[in-house]
Amino acid sequence: MEGWATQRDFSTHHRHSTRLRGYDYSLAGMCFVTICISDRACLLGSMSAGRMDLTAAGRVVENEFSSTPSHYDAVDVDRFVVMPNHAHAIIVLAAGPIGVGVLETDIDRPRMATLKLGDIVRDFKLRTTNLYRTGVKKGLWPRYPGTLWQRNYHEHIIRRTESLNRIREYISLNPLRWELDRENPCRTGDDPFDLWLDSIGDDTADDGI
Numbered sequence: 200m201e202g203w204a205t206q207r208d209f210s211t212h213h214r215h216s217t218r219l220r221g222y223d224y225s226l227a228g229m230c231f232v233t234i235c236i237s238d239r240a241c242l243l244g245s246m247s248a249g250r251m252d253l254t255a256a257g258r259v260v261e262n263e264f265s266s267t268p269s270h271y272d273a274v275d276v277d278r279f280v281v282m283p284n285h286a287h288a289i290i291v292l293a294a295g296p297i298g299v300g301v302l303e304t305d306i307d308r309p310r311m312a313t314l315k316l317g318d319i320v321r322d323f324k325l326r327t328t329n330l331y332r333t334g335v336k337k338g339l340w341p342r343y344p345g346t347l348w349q350r351n352y353h354e355h356i357i358r359r360t361e362s363l364n365r366i367r368e369y370i371s372l373n374p375l376r377w378e379l380d381r382e383n384p385c386r387t388g389d390d391p392f393d394l395w396l397d398s399i400g401d402d403t404a405d406d407g408i
Contacts (some may be wrong), residue, residue, distance in 0.1 A: 201202050208378075212266070217318070221257040221265050227294075227356070228291075228292055228356055229277065229289055229291050229356075229357040229363060230290050230292075230316055230354050230356055230357065231287070231288075231354065231355040231356065231357060231366050232287065232288050232289075232290050232316070232320060232352055232353065232354050233285060233286070233287050233352060233353040233354075234285060234286055234320060234323075234324065234348055234349070234352045234353075234386055235284060235285040235348065235349040235352075235382060236285060236343075236347065236348060236349070237343060237344070237345055237347060237348060237349050239284045239285075239344055239382055239384055240284055240332070240343060241283035242256055242257075242282065242283075242284065242285045242331075242340070242341065242347075243257035243281055243283055243284060243285075243286075244257040244282070244283050244344065245283055245327070246283060246374060246377045247294055249279075249375045249377075250374060251281065251282065251374045253281060254340070254392065255334065255339065256334060256340050257281050259327060259330050259331070259334075260281050260286060260327050261279075261281045263323060263326055263330070264276055264279045264281070264286065264288060264323075264402070267290075267319070267323060270311065270322065271319070273292065273293045274290065274291065274292060274293065274319060275290075275291040275293060276288055276289070276290060276291070277289035277290075277291055277367070278366075278367050278370045278371070279370070280370050280371075280374070281384075282373060282377070282380070282382065283373070283377075283382075285382045287369075287370055287373065288370075289317060289357070289363075289366060289367065289370070291315065292365055297298055299375055316354065316404070316406055317406040317407065318406075319407065319408040320352050320404075320406045321407055321408055324348045324406065325408070327347070327348075328346070328347045328348065331343075331347055332356065346408070350383065350405075350408065351403050351404060351405050351406060352403070352404055352406055353403055353404075354403075354404045355396060355399075362399070364397070365392070369392045376390055376392075379393075381393055385390055389404055
């Protein structure tokens, strides 16, 4: 398992749920997921010469991504990255032949998934929010207005090996592309990856919080 990220400017996208009709999110598959800190506040770290320097809160988020598979019987995290104000991950639901699924991820325990993707994202947000609040109460981390994470999350179902490889590469190189990142308040241009992802589908899903 490797830790690594990207994102899109939700200020130009309506935040309503447009989940893929007819797709059972409890079935196996691989999904590229992006979750964002509210108001794009850079609470998780900063960039320095193409390197992501995590804050203590950022390390907590990183640890929670790493531990996600330990919370479920049929879930894995193929790749992830934590950026200053958002995080990306390829989440695997390991049960059945949907998309690239278990065939491409070396998962040796294909069990029936009992949770949906939205449940996994919601649980992750709740765990990290509770841990962040503890840091705030101890006076260690800055406060945040409202909620820690933006409501909902961005998702893309990975259907082809070509797409999987491109998303994996994007996650690994995301810190080097921060200047073009849609979540960077000071970005200097458009990232070709974002344009490609937009061209093949862009869904915003509701995790209930």
